[in-house]
Amino acid sequence: MFRTAFRQVATPVLRTQTVAWRRFLSDDLRSQIDKAVKDHDVLVFMKGNKEQPQCGFSRAVVQILQANGVDDFKTVNVLADEKVRSGIKEYSNWPTIPQVYVKGEFVGGCDIIMGMHQSGELQQFLENEGILPKEEGAKQ
Amino acid sequence: MPRNSSTPLPPNPKYTDGEKHIHVKLAEKLVATRLTVTDISGGCGSMYAVEIASPQFAGLSPVKQHRMVTEVLKDDIKQMHGIQIKTAAA
Secondary structure (H helix, E strand, O other): OOOHHHOOOOOOOOOOOOOOHHHHHHHHHHHHHHHHHOOOEEEEOOOOOOEEEEOOOHHHHHHHHHHOOOEEEEEEEHHOOOOHHOOOOOHHHOOOOOOEOOOOOOEHHHHHHHHHHHHHHHHHHHHHHHOOOOOOOOOO | OOHHHHOOOOOOOOOOOHHHHHHHHHHHHHHOOEEEEEEOOOOOEEEEEEEEEEEHHHOOOHHHHHHHHHHHHHHHOOOOOOOOEEEEOO
């Protein structure tokens, strides 16, 4: 279901023009990404997918989310679409994959997610965002 | 341009050329007080791990801190398969 959101409708090739290095992200793709990050509480742009990550950093992010009790997150396989792969880097102003979005906000890549996980901050963050139920009797 | 009271953190003499190149850029642009650059691609220059502390990171979110690093290295990153970043304010 997810990939249809990014399937490009066949359009005539734009007339060739030199594009500035930053213009990989078409308005159309930008609004598709916009919609996707807002439609899903947790969205991960990664290499491969949940069942078969195709990169150690992407795998780490998947495992960390699952270890924190988040099973129900959506992923976008950037390897399936070169435009999404470069477009998301421009959209997020972030040069690497994976990228984790929570409620439409960019949270970080593997290093940041791992850091948050190790410090316990990730659990807290996910509870505050309503992704995870707050623990009964948790200290404030 | 205001004169820095200290010179940029010098690179480790054992660095590969790639490591040194990255170190020098970051040491200067971000006024690093601690900085280690490691080629983690077996010397191929395709993946690096950067640990950097800088007073310029004070008060900024991790995302913002990482962005400052990637901004300095943006041309080099285009050549890389990946980069790992650890930042600290110091």
